[in-house]
Amino acid sequence: MSNMDSFTIAKDQENKNLWRFLLSEFKPKGKIFTPFNIISVPIMILGLALIVIRFWKGIGSITNLTQEVPWGLWIGFDVVTGVAFAGGAYVLTFMVYILNMKNYHSIVRVTVLNGFLAYVFYAGALLLDLGRPWNVINPIIGNSFGTSSVLFLVAWHFLLYMIAQLIEFSPAIAEWLGARRARKILSSMTIAAVIFGITLSTLHQSGLGALYLMAKDKIHPLWYSEFIPILFFVSSIFAGLSMVIFEGSISHKVFSDQISEKNHQAHTKIIHGLSKICAGAMFAYFFLQVLVFVHGKHWTMLNTAMGYWYLTEMIGFVICPMLLFFFSYRKNNILLIKVASVITMVGIIINRLNVSVIGFKWDAASHYYPTWMEIVVTLAVIFTEIWIFRWVINRMPVLRDSPSWVKNIK
Amino acid sequence: MRIDRRNFFRVIGVTGAALTIGKDTIATPKNENEIEFNGILYDSTRCVGCQTCEYSCAEANHLPEPVDAPEIGVLRKTDESRRTVINGYNTSKGEVYVKRQCMHCNMPACTAACLTQAMHKTKEGPVIWREEKCMGCRYCMVSCPFDVPKFEYHSPNPKITKCDMCYDRQLEGKLPACVEKCEAEALVFGKRRDLIKEARRRIHENPDLYVDHIYGEEEAGGTGFLYLSPVPFEELGFNTKVQKISYPELSKGFLYSVPTVFVLWPALxxxxxxxxKNNKPKIEENE
Structure with a gap:
């Protein structure tokens, strides 16, 4: 009996401490007037104001969307491109947990965190683009399952994948809170979450491409084919890994005090290894693109403005970075690998926008261009994500090593 | 671990089931021998461009009256405040008027695209939009090969608007407003199959007056609105690139592959x- 009492008291004490701990953690750490803060805060405030206007006066008040082009920058860039960049999480969890490539273990957490935040914020950006966002629960709660819709599948997969990624990341949260039992339970769920997550990713990365399958007459033939889903899936592999290389290089500079000497040294090796995978995936992608092009029989279209644009994408942003990845891998040149990853990312942006915005209704009399307000809202979303990312990195064991008690409970 | 695994399979099961149902829905052929959709036959040789259909449509749907008249060479489009428009075209056989509105496809792209079943093909034939279900994603607009659904971009509570073939009037046993008011008898309402017979009869009896083509008989897998024309349809600004099979067919292959991936991937x-499992770090270094 007395045992029980002391247990409850201890628990109360713990809860109180937890609250105090959480409150202290919510206070900002580090300098306030950094260049990043000075640039990002005004944009975030402006973005928020624009979002208020959008919900007050309608989507048309701040966007250039038309009856013919109903999806613009917020879908084409925020969602379609952003999710491709978030693909690194499923590729890395595949490599580390399924293929047991343990060398890459030190960057799994940060990549999963990145992926998770990307999904939360890009799915969040989707809410801004929904005309009637209060009905967003309809496809979830089951009173109106539009099961023949590709978007239904994508929506469900977003939701489930966010949960899977949260489970994959949750041991870091448990370590932050010092919850030992919870950590044990949560980390035992990792493999299941990883397998589920990879399956979901395969389907919704390709599903984002499949969204455009019914818009057959509207997308430029050089970008439309029945293979869009496969092309989107394959390109998400190197899009995600390029993002991992890019983000990792920045994180290792900005948060260098968090990273142990051992992991610092391992990182060069990781980037080196990833460049080879990128080169391989890009070769497969390029080969697929060639097959699709040859089967499409669009030779005559190459000698048009859109044809030149297509060649620019294929040569400048697929072949070039692919060769760069390959040679810098051979020469072990880390800087060139980073350059290649940036070119690849630009190429992915171009490719996704070509399908969703630039090549969509390319032959219409008037074209869609985003307003500056759409761009500001997009930037505000990205900056908010980086803020949360930084907040988590500074508090949870993501880049730094887990607390010592973790080893003891294994 | 046992609990997670069970949960894991439960989630897979539920999702898999949902996706399998999806497959069935799309696979069910809307066999015309079983379901007889209502439709409207529009004969552009009879239309005089009087705009009565526009006025009656505005009245029936409580929309503002049309402010402009059809003019040759000017393309008027349907938008959030008008669900049907008449346009005039200068053709090889002189001036021809064409009415535009939702085509009410047999297997509509918008309905297949809608993830909340807000766009709905009724068993009577009209494709309707249901306000309480729609979340405003505008995927119906992306998918529709005829660019029919319109969106109220300047409203905080926006609606998707389009012709619903006066579904409510049909349930009351009345004719669609435009058909009822058309004095030139350019519009005929009836069962789709009967309308095709009627259209064939008109072409057969007056082969010089009509081109031998009923637009909508096969386009996009068949539509509820059927058109007769004195000139080839491309002269009237019709989308003649439209495919003969229905648009939902285009994403069917992808949707079919989903259950397969869902079962095979986790096992693989x-x-x-x-x-x-027993990979040694040494081997991995080569990767």
């Missing part, structure tokens, strides 16, 4: 994981 991944 578990297998690989099992096989590589």
């Amino acid at each position: 991944l578990l297998g690989i994981q099992e096989a590589t």
Whole structure:
């Protein structure tokens, strides 16, 4: 009996401490007037104001969307491109947990965190683009399952994948809170979450491409084919890994005090290894693109403005970075690998926008261009994500090593 | 671990089931021998461009009256405040008027695209939009090959607007407003099959007056609105690139592959994981 009492008291004490701990953690750490803060805060405030206007006066008040082009920058860039960049999480969890490539273990957490935040914020950006966002629960709660819709599948997969990624990341949260039992339970769920997550990713990365399958007459033939889903899936592999290389290089500079000497040294090796995978995936992608092009029989279209644009994408942003990845891998040149990853990312942006915005209704009399307000809202979303990312990195064991008690409970 | 695994399979099961149902829905052929959709036959040789249909449509749907009249060479489009428009075209056989509105496809792209079943093909034939279900994603607009659904971009509570073939009037046993008011008898309402017979009869009896084509008989897998024209349809600004099979067919292959991936992938991944469990770091370095 007395045992029980002391247990409850201890628990109360713990809860109180937890609250105090959480409150202290919510206070900002580090300098306030950094260049990043000075640039990002005004944009975030402006973005928020624009979002208020959008919900007050309608989507048309701040966007250039038309009856013919109903999806613009917020879908084409925020969602379609952003999710491709978030693909690194499923590729890395595949490599580390399924293929047991343990060398890459030190960057799994940060990549999963990145992926998770990307999904939360890009799915969040989707809410801004929904005309009637209060009905967003309809496809979830089951009173109106539009099961023949590709978007239904994508929506469900977003939701489930966010949960899977949260489970994959949750041991870091448990370590932050010092919850030992919870950590044990949560980390035992990792493999299941990883397998589920990879399956979901395969389907919704390709599903984002499949969204455009019914818009057959509207997308430029050089970008439309029945293979869009496969092309989107394959390109998400190197899009995600390029993002991992890019983000990792920045994180290792900005948060260098968090990273142990051992992991610092391992990182060069990781980037080196990833460049080879990128080169391989890009070769497969390029080969697929060639097959699709040859089967499409669009030779005559190459000698048009859109044809030149297509060649620019294929040569400048697929072949070039692919060769760069390959040679810098051979020469072990880390800087060139980073350059290649940036070119690849630009190429992915171009490719996704070509399908969703630039090549969509390319032959219409008037074209869609985003307003500056759409761009500001997009930037505000990205900056908010980086803020949360930084907040988590500074508090949870993501880049730094887990607390010592973790080893003891294994 | 046992609990997670059970949960894991439960989630897979539920999702898999949902996706399998999806497959069935799309696979069910809307066989015309079983379901007889209502439709409207529009004969552009009879239309005089009087705009009565526009006025009656505005009245029936409580929309503002049309402010402009059809003019040759000017393309008027339907938008959030008008669901049907008449346009005039200068053709090889002189001036021809064409009415535009939702085509009410037999297997509509918008309905297949809608993830909340807000766009709905009724068993009577009209494709309707249901306000309480729609979340405003505008995927119906992306998918519709005829660019029919319109969106109220300047409203905080926006609606998707389009012709619903006066579905409510049909349920009351009345004719669609435009058909009822058309004095030139350019519009005929009836069962789709009867309308096709009627259209064939008109072409057969007056082969010089009509081109031998009923637009909508096969376009996009068949539509509820059927058109007769004195000139080839491309002269009237019709989308003649439209495919003969229905648009939902285009994403069917992808949707079919989903259950397969859902079953095979986890098994494959578990297998690989099992096989590589004892990988030594030395081997990995080569990767």
